[in-house]
Amino acid sequence: MAQTLPVTELFLLALIIIFALPYAFWRLLRTDYWAPLVVVQIIAGIVLGPGVLGAVFPAYYQTVFTPQVIGALNGIAWWAVMLFVFVAGLELDLKEAWKFRRETGLTAGLALGVPLVLGAGTAVLLLELSDPANWIGAKGQTWQFIAGIGMACAVTALPILILLMQKLEILRTPFGQRILRYASLDDIMIWGVLALILLDWERVGRQAAYLAGFAVAVVLVRKFIAAIPQRDRWAVGLVWLAANGYLADWSGLHYMVGAFLAGAALDAKWFGIENIDRFRDTVLMAFMPVFFLSTGLRTSWDMGGAIAFAAAALLLFAMVVGKLAGVALAGRMLGWPKGQAWIIGWLLQTKALIMIIFVNVLFDKQIITSSAFTALLLAAVGSTMLTIPVVSPALKRQEAED
Secondary structure (H helix, E strand, O other), rough: OOOOOOHHHHHHHHHHHHHHHHHHHHHHHHOOOOHHHHHHHHHHHOOOOOOHHHHOHHHHHHHHHOOOHHHHHHHHHHHHHHHHHHHHHHHHHHHHHHHOOOHHHHHHHHHHHHHHHHHHHHHHHHHHEEEEEOOOOOOOHHHHHHHHHHHOOOOOOHHHHHHHHHOOOOOOOOOHHHHHHHHHHHHHHHHHHHHHHHHHHHHHHHHHHHHHHHHHHHHHHHHHHHHOOOHHHHHHHHHHHHHHHHHHHHOOHHHHHHHHHHOOOHHHOOOOOOHHHHHHHHHHOOHHHHHHHHHHHHOOOOOOOHHHHHHHHHHHHHHHHHEEEEEEEEHHOOOOOOOOOHHHHHOOOOHHHHHHHHHHHHHHHHEEHHHHHHHHHHHHHHHHHHHHHHHHHHHHHHHOOO
């Protein structure tokens, strides 16, 4: 089959598999309560990769996912994730965060700091329990690994949080907007820490030049985009995105850092909130499943499935307990009503795409191994699947008490 079908047809066959199987599973089995479509797509990416279905049916994998097809899919995946991170940057609302800076700063700081410490402790434990070479990548240092794992455990997936709050019908309420403020501030700190982890002393001059140039360019680009008609802003925004991705990668920071900065530098109101929502949903539906498959290709079960799941369980424990403890402490200090901290903590521990993107960067830079990547990916899926089943009944109880 691989010898008779041209690359174009193999590529389209791969797309049929990537889009059809997760949708059929999600729709026919009605998994939306436990696993929204985006989560099913992430799981499908793992299953369709060489470590699971490819190992059981190697002929299928070798026939469809040839090097040429994988190369084409990777190109789509790179652009898809850049678009997604760009939108995540656009959705930041720093004005609202500043308006409620004491509450937002305290809550976001504790919601980030406590799981970061627990995650870093889990990273140290993994290094103590087995050979560090199983976890630390070829170009990673111990401190980078520990900080990277810690921050991965502290991540909140802002775009997925928005989707989940839409599903729970709390997104546009004052309560939902509070949660978005906490997640937005954490998002900035997450990418800031990632930039520090990726600091390359051999290319520090390039990185300094990029950041200095970015600071100047932001002023000019903001004036330009504000002055042009709205119909032209998306086109200019995409050029701005591609340029920042290229320059950030050239400097050694990684193209996803550039994509986030490109979005964070612009105002969402210039593009329209409804337009951004539609654009994000389109990217999620039309492009991100290819990224999920690309992510699944990176998973490794060389250490054994039991070890991967055990490590994932440890990491998941650090993520959930750390986030709940941090938010609970903030709630006590700020005098929140009973039950609010529990709901907010569970929503903020949603990892999904942003954590997966974050650990993809760590893997690209060889700070973590494929085994560590696999464990983190499993933990991210687990954290997201827990959110709706826990939060939905808690919200109903709170509504009944009010």
